Amino acid sequence: MPEKIITDSINQEYKYGFVTDIEQEKIPPGLNEDVVKLISKKKNEPEWLCEWRLKAYRHWLKMVEPDWAKVNYPKIDFNEISYFAAPKKKLNSLDEVDSEILDTYNKLGIPLQEQKMLAGVAVDAVFDSVSVATTFKDDLFKQGIIFCSFSEAVQDHPELIKKYLGTVVPITDNFYAALNSAVFSDGSFCYIPKGVKCPMELSTYFRINASNTGQFERTLLVADEGAYVSYLEGCTAPQRDENQLHAAVVELIAMENAQIKYSTVQNWYPGDKNGKGGIYNFVTKRGICKGDNSKISWTQVETGSAITWKYPSCILKGNNSIGEFYSVALTNNRQQADTGTKMIHIGKHTKSTIISKGISAGFGQQTYRGEVRINKNADNARNYSQCDSILIGDKCGAHTFPYIDVRNTTAQMEHEATTSNIGEDQLFYCNQRGISTEDAIAMIVNGFCKEVFKELPMEFAVEAQKLLEISLEGSVG
Amino acid sequence: MLNIKNLHASIEEKKILKGINLIVNPGELHVIMGPNGAGKSTLASVLTGKDKFNIDNGEILFDGQIINELPPEERACKGMFMSFQYPIAIPGVNNMYFLKEALNSQKKYRGETQLDSIDFLGEMKTKLKYVGLEESFIHRPVNDGFSGGEKKRNEILQMITLEPKLSILDETDSGLDIDALKIISEGINNFRNKDRSFILITHYQRMLDYLKPDFVHVMIQGEIVKSGDKSLALELENKGYSWILNEKVETSQS
Ligand SMILES: Nc1ncnc2c1ncn2[C@@H]1O[C@H](COP(=O)(O)OP(=O)(O)OP(=O)(O)O)[C@@H](O)[C@H]1O
Ligand SMILES: [Mg+2]
Numbered sequence: 205m206p207e208k209i210i211t212d213s214i215n216q217e218y219k220y221g222f223v224t225d226i227e228q229e230k231i232p233p234g235l236n237e238d239v240v241k242l243i244s245k246k247k248n249e250p251e252w253l254c255e256w257r258l259k260a261y262r263h264w265l266k267m268v269e270p271d272w273a274k275v276n277y278p279k280i281d282f283n284e285i286s287y288f289a290a291p292k293k294k295l296n297s298l299d300e301v302d303s304e305i306l307d308t309y310n311k312l313g314i315p316l317q318e319q320k321m322l323a324g325v326a327v328d329a330v331f332d333s334v335s336v337a338t339t340f341k342d343d344l345f346k347q348g349i350i351f352c353s354f355s356e357a358v359q360d361h362p363e364l365i366k367k368y369l370g371t372v373v374p375i376t377d378n379f380y381a382a383l384n385s386a387v388f389s390d391g392s393f394c395y396i397p398k399g400v401k402c403p404m405e406l407s408t409y410f411r412i413n414a415s416n417t418g419q420f421e422r423t424l425l426v427a428d429e430g431a432y433v434s435y436l437e438g439c440t441a442p443q444r445d446e447n448q449l450h451a452a453v454v455e456l457i458a459m460e461n462a463q464i465k466y467s468t469v470q471n472w473y474p475g476d477k478n479g480k481g482g483i484y485n486f487v488t489k490r491g492i493c494k495g496d497n498s499k500i501s502w503t504q505v506e507t508g509s510a511i512t513w514k515y516p517s518c519i520l521k522g523n524n525s526i527g528e529f530y531s532v533a534l535t536n537n538r539q540q541a542d543t544g545t546k547m548i549h550i551g552k553h554t555k556s557t558i559i560s561k562g563i564s565a566g567f568g569q570q571t572y573r574g575e576v577r578i579n580k581n582a583d584n585a586r587n588y589s590q591c592d593s594i595l596i597g598d599k600c601g602a603h604t605f606p607y608i609d610v611r612n613t614t615a616q617m618e619h620e621a622t623t624s625n626i627g628e629d630q631l632f633y634c635n636q637r638g639i640s641t642e643d644a645i646a647m648i649v650n651g652f653c654k655e656v657f658k659e660l661p662m663e664f665a666v667e668a669q670k671l672l673e674i675s676l677e678g679s680v681g
Numbered sequence: 682m683l684n685i686k687n688l689h690a691s692i693e694e695k696k697i698l699k700g701i702n703l704i705v706n707p708g709e710l711h712v713i714m715g716p717n718g719a720g721k722s723t724l725a726s727v728l729t730g731k732d733k734f735n736i737d738n739g740e741i742l743f744d745g746q747i748i749n750e751l752p753p754e755e756r757a758c759k760g761m762f763m764s765f766q767y768p769i770a771i772p773g774v775n776n777m778y779f780l781k782e783a784l785n786s787q788k789k790y791r792g793e794t795q796l797d798s799i800d801f802l803g804e805m806k807t808k809l810k811y812v813g814l815e816e817s818f819i820h821r822p823v824n825d826g827f828s829g830g831e832k833k834r835n836e837i838l839q840m841i842t843l844e845p846k847l848s849i850l851d852e853t854d855s856g857l858d859i860d861a862l863k864i865i866s867e868g869i870n871n872f873r874n875k876d877r878s879f880i881l882i883t884h885y886q887r888m889l890d891y892l893k894p895d896f897v898h899v900m901i902q903g904e905i906v907k908s909g910d911k912s913l914a915l916e917l918e919n920k921g922y923s924w925i926l927n928e929k930v931e932t933s934q935s
Contacts, residue, residue: 624772628733629769630769630771632731632753632769633765633768633769633771634754634771634779634783635730635752635753635754635757636729636730636753636754636757636762636763636765637757637779637780637783637786637839637843638754638757638758638783638784638786638787638790638843639754639782639783639786640754640786641754643782643786647774647778647779647782648771648773648774651771651772651773651774651775651822652772652773654773
């Protein structure tokens, strides 16, 4: 019976599974050079960008789809996917955003109307393939901060895009990054000028709505010398029976003394209890600490998606630069996650910290894969890694693969890993004190994730905690 | 308060409790002694609702209500508490937070106002003294890395905080040093009143010097085979259990 309680407790209801009914424009499924050109043309892109896409596409054709040992899913037919979907109406300002879409974001708890905007948070809302609204844009611009959709940035700041696009994740990087480079539709762009501390949280909210589409966004974030920015990313999708592909690329660039904090709460539709439907989340995220004393922190809470494959990474090029990775990943029912990070130490006195917390329940399978590389000239580099897994029930799994590659003898490395179970005895102990099984699981899981949650911006920490509780919630008693 | 009628319980087809009868009235302290494996901890687990065990026959009445099917957290909320023979560690969960959650769940169940962290901390500080634990213990993860004796003290700390009507103390005395035995016994004595009842499971009579039990029962192979007063505990300590078994054989033959 405790087994049953545990299974019941982790049966989640996906709250964001509704579909928005709007008129939209969609390119028919299939991928070839004409489709790539069409996307570029629809977005009125300069010639060089179209060429860049085509180069990526041609390279992609030569690549083979990766095959990950611990992840199982049927082969994706890339010709059955539509590579562009957009709400039909063209927009000039927030007031023109389709009321259906506004409603959608309201339901998701992300109000876009001026009067209701989230205090202290500027939002770029990406609906299917396009950015539909960016809040507080003008306020930010007064301080020289550029925060807009990727498409707008291509029109308004082509020199910045040309300078930085693909410099952290080259088009040849991996199968999905190449595909993204060829067909990416929109995303967010952000530039914080020298010495500016961004006064509010910047945030992108991704929503997949259309069926049979892939979502391929591109996020590019540049913090110039001495700048600071904290960036949040959230995602949801409707409940559909077929799998949908999400293959994003995120590039972060931190110049001298700059600091970027990038937080993600990923809650794509995970599929149903039996593993039907759900998002394939294959994402390439990488940041470079280009200048001395720069810092990049990745914090992620991953509760959604049928399959997650992502390794937010840091290239620590500048001397004294710092890379951090804080992660909570939850896999329930039939979800699979293969996630972790790469820390590449190039500069001297560089430091990295990895804290990874994996929670597996139901039949969930989770793999932590981390690489720490200390290059030959990276004198006095330091890394601290801690990978903890917790298992709820006995049908799930957790696997840890830390790769360590040290080519400099002055490096200091520390690695810790633990695996524990939420056992029947722990639950009974809590029950005996008057705490229900549901609350007990939430309490234990929250305790387990504390170190990561404290890295999230306040509002997000509360949100993330709730999200975990919902994801583990069931029909007990 | 508690009325156990002909209770039979088993685990995986193995019969462990074979017809337990016991009445515990408000204010009474009952002691259960018996050899290893007799079923004492099983009785405690069955009373508090551990569902690994099956109730094959009989009834448990608590405050006049049959609770055979009641989930463990509801029994707890109705005022049943067990001090575990082997308290469980919950890494990552702060001891004070855990206890506050427990208390507030129980208060919520009973429709009482819940305590906030500040009031709760104040209350904890006084209660820690009763069990002789340092303040640092409430900020550590539940039972994680606690010594055997510290775990037992922590159990009693939980008891005096949750203020149950019926406390089942399973070998709370084992693992305690001589001073702790005295401190804990005094803590329990302070906590006793005419409404609160206790079932104390133990192998030794040393704690009984402090606690003054009303009844002592002997459990052997899943049955209560003899009941008496405090002097029975002394007799057991001197003579062991075999004489009772012989006595039992004689009575069943006559
Ligand atoms: N999960 C289980 N599976 C099989 N047998 C069990 C299980 N739990 C308890 N038992 C058996 O039930 C019997 C009673 O155990 P119990 O723990 O109640 O004894 P006890 O009287 O508390 O002993 P002690 O004085 O050693 O604490 C023992 O024979 C024990 O092996
Ligand atoms: Mg026992």
